Amino acid sequence: MTHVLVDDLTKRYPGSEQPALDAFTLDIPSGSLTAFLGPSGCGKTTTLKMIAGLLRPTAGSILFDGRDVVSTPAEKRGAVMVFQNYLLFPYMSIGDNVGFGLKMRGVPRQTIRRRVEEMLELVQLPGVADRRPTQLSGGQQQRIALARALITEPNVLLLDEPLSNLDAHLRDEMRDLIVRIQRDLAVTTIFVTHDQGEAVVLADKIALIFDGVLTQYAEPSEFYLRPVSGRAAQFFGGTNFFPAVRRGSVVETPIGSFAFDAPYAERAPAGESVLTIRPEQLHVRGANGDPNTVTGTVRSRIYVGTYTRYIVRVGEHDVEVIRSADTPGQINEGDDVHVHFPSDRLWLVPKA
Amino acid sequence: MASSRSAGAGRQEPEGRGTVSGGLASGVHYGALVVLLLFLIAPLIAFLFNAFAFRWFYPQFIPNEISFRAWATVADPNSKVLEAFVTSVGIALGVTLASIAIGLPAARALGLYAFRGKRVIEFLLLAPTIVPGVAIALGLNINFLRWGLAGEPFGVGLVHLVPVMPYVVLVLSGVFANYDTNFEDQARSLGARPLAIFWYVTLPAIIPGVMVAGLFAFLISWSQYILTFLIGSGRVVTLPILLFSTAAGGNAALTAAMSLVFIGPAILVLILISRYLSGESGAVGGFGKI
Numbered sequence: 001m002t003h004v005l006v007d008d009l010t011k012r013y014p015g016s017e018q019p020a021l022d023a024f025t026l027d028i029p030s031g032s033l034t035a036f037l038g039p040s041g042c043g044k045t046t047t048l049k050m051i052a053g054l055l056r057p058t059a060g061s062i063l064f065d066g067r068d069v070v071s072t073p074a075e076k077r078g079a080v081m082v083f084q085n086y087l088l089f090p091y092m093s094i095g096d097n098v099g100f101g102l103k104m105r106g107v108p109r110q111t112i113r114r115r116v117e118e119m120l121e122l123v124q125l126p127g128v129a130d131r132r133p134t135q136l137s138g139g140q141q142q143r144i145a146l147a148r149a150l151i152t153e154p155n156v157l158l159l160d161e162p163l164s165n166l167d168a169h170l171r172d173e174m175r176d177l178i179v180r181i182q183r184d185l186a187v188t189t190i191f192v193t194h195d196q197g198e199a200v201v202l203a204d205k206i207a208l209i210f211d212g213v214l215t216q217y218a219e220p221s222e223f224y225l226r227p228v229s230g231r232a233a234q235f236f237g238g239t240n241f242f243p244a245v246r247r248g249s250v251v252e253t254p255i256g257s258f259a260f261d262a263p264y265a266e267r268a269p270a271g272e273s274v275l276t277i278r279p280e281q282l283h284v285r286g287a288n289g290d291p292n293t294v295t296g297t298v299r300s301r302i303y304v305g306t307y308t309r310y311i312v313r314v315g316e317h318d319v320e321v322i323r324s325a326d327t328p329g330q331i332n333e334g335d336d337v338h339v340h341f342p343s344d345r346l347w348l349v350p351k352a
Numbered sequence: 353m354a355s356s357r358s359a360g361a362g363r364q365e366p367e368g369r370g371t372v373s374g375g376l377a378s379g380v381h382y383g384a385l386v387v388l389l390l391f392l393i394a395p396l397i398a399f400l401f402n403a404f405a406f407r408w409f410y411p412q413f414i415p416n417e418i419s420f421r422a423w424a425t426v427a428d429p430n431s432k433v434l435e436a437f438v439t440s441v442g443i444a445l446g447v448t449l450a451s452i453a454i455g456l457p458a459a460r461a462l463g464l465y466a467f468r469g470k471r472v473i474e475f476l477l478l479a480p481t482i483v484p485g486v487a488i489a490l491g492l493n494i495n496f497l498r499w500g501l502a503g504e505p506f507g508v509g510l511v512h513l514v515p516v517m518p519y520v521v522l523v524l525s526g527v528f529a530n531y532d533t534n535f536e537d538q539a540r541s542l543g544a545r546p547l548a549i550f551w552y553v554t555l556p557a558i559i560p561g562v563m564v565a566g567l568f569a570f571l572i573s574w575s576q577y578i579l580t581f582l583i584g585s586g587r588v589v590t591l592p593i594l595l596f597s598t599a600a601g602g603n604a605a606l607t608a609a610m611s612l613v614f615i616g617p618a619i620l621v622l623i624l625i626s627r628y629l630s631g632e633s634g635a636v637g638g639f640g641k642i
């Protein structure tokens with residue numbers, strides 16, 4: 001249970017102009033599960049390594065429970081990192097791998113053996129202590145890597161893409177295991193992913209990083225309802241973006257004018273911006289004349305199983321609408337439809 | 353012994369070529385191996401015969417009488433053979449340890465990191481393999497005399513490092529070329545201190561390369577004559593030095609016996625290291641870079 005505060009953290013690799021991480025500030029509550037989310041090369045691993053103490057920051061500080069740990073060497077920091085490709089020591093048995101951290105701390109051999117068995121139980125792989133790393137599957141190796149980190153009872157657990165090397169059903173299994181263990185042990189955990197779905201399902205809070213800059217740090221639902229930028233919205237599957245000008249609580253766009261709900265209106269950028277709304281928040285209506293409704297023609301209809309995706313042509317623009325499978329009323333390609341934009345779901349982001 | 357010798361190259365080669373399973377290509381390989389083996393073993397057999405022979409003259413094919421006189425001389429402290437043996441072992445072991453200690457960090461830098469001037473350093477490292485040792489020894493001799501290193505085993509060991517280091521660094525940098533430093537980071541993150549990381553993580557990964565590099569270092573130092581001669585100023589008597597003067601003396605049996613004393617440890621070291629020389633250990637990767 002350790003509170004982690006990352007303050008103004010910057011990393012500039014020698015020989016590169018652009019910092020890999022730029023003035024990154026983040027407050028991670030004790031015992032929480034936080035996701036570092038972002039596209040490849042945005043600086044997730046770099047940040048994780050700096051928190052682990054494996055990489056020296058160019059500037060900034062990292063505080064564990066208020067104590068600056070930047071000058072504390074990794075082996076004394078108590079922040080244990082699990083690498084993306086497991087990195088089980090190939091010359092050791094599974095038992096020696098799991099027990100490694102305790103051995104380094106001079107724990108008696110009997111105790112280590114007992115704790116190793118406990119940890120193997122915890123990750124649901126009892127009885128593999130005498131095997132070699134190569135005798136385990138990728139998913140099993142990943143769980144051993146997790147056990148090897150947990151046995152040291154870390155202050156902070158750092159997982160670099162713990163699921164990305166696993167195939168689909170193993171991924172779900174591992175994900176559930178991580179959540180269960182994290183809740184049981186209440187260890188402050190940060191995990192890295194480039195998959196927004198994974199972040200949403202797992203994390204208490206998500207730190208969205210683009211190009212070494214923290215774009216948004218919030219609970220998962222915020223990224224759907226209130227993304228801070230068009231890019232953030234897009235990363236979470238947003239597809240509807242229209243150039244917009246807000247005047248008071250009315251937004252004018254090339255496809256029409258929409259009334260904007262009061263609570264959001266004050267916070268939205270005035271003047272030129274971009275209107276965005278998630279495809280599942282749009283409604284297809286029969287009757288015209290409603291406020292906040294535009295008329296268009298269905299250009300394509302894609303059946304995805306649990307839902308159907310429609311592309312509706314409105315003037316010069318495409319509007320994407322998603323309807324769940326059991327919504328009544330058949331809509332076909334070529335139909336003229338009315339698309340309703342709920343006033344409390346409209347969201348404005350700054351112009352890129 | 354006699355039979356293996358009479359089955360010389362002339363008879364063995366066509367036999368190998370005719371092997372049913374392998375066809376012509378593997379037959380040629382087989383024949384080449386036999387020739388190579390004969391090249392390696394024949395002198396040893398000759399030494400063996402010589403070392404134990406007593407009044408062995410042409411046209412006798414093998415000696416008629418066996419004698420241990422040469423070996424008695426070898427064992428006699430007055431012959432200084434054992435003393436030279438100890439000196440040789442001491443210098444070779446010292447050179448081996450020193451070359452690994454210096455070579456490891458150097459090879460790590462060369463194998464893992466890209467930096468300015470890397471190619472120049474790589475070239476300079478190979479230079480001693482091209483420049484004759486005599487030139488280096490003559491150049492160093494004056495300085496070594498001035499520094500009081502000439503005529504000392506330490507100075508001789510130091511100058512042995514010149515031909516040894518290129519091989520050691522070459523082999524070791526090949527090992528580091530395929531080395532993943534993330535394992536070290538992982539160990540550190542789990543609480544391992546630098547020495548423990550080296551012992552539990554780095555060393556097991558590179559030990560085959562270290563062994564092979566050490567083998568080269570030992571053998572190169574072990575067989576140095578000219579550098580030892582020039583820097584040792586006649587006061588550091590290693591086995592090769594003693595061997596040369598004995599050979600010049602014309603006692604064939606003693607020369608052969610000393611040669612065996614000289615070759616023995618080299619073969620022993622080779623056998624001890626041989627399991628690391630197998631292809632799968634990857635230790636010989638360094639040669640890919642030449």
Ligand SMILES: Nc1ncnc2c1ncn2[C@@H]1O[C@H](COP(=O)(O)OP(=O)(O)OP(=O)(O)O)[C@@H](O)[C@H]1O
Binds near residue numbers: 020040043045046047
């Ligand atoms: N050792 C290094 N030297 C120089 N640049 C580096 C180094 N490591 C990473 N970078 C650069 O820093 C940036 C961030 O890298 P980082 O590995 O943190 O990204 P990431 O978000 O973890 O990406 P991925 O999802 O692909 O793992 C990248 O542009 C990368 O090229």
Ligand SMILES: [Mg+2]
Binds near residue numbers: 044045046160
């Ligand atoms: Mg990464």
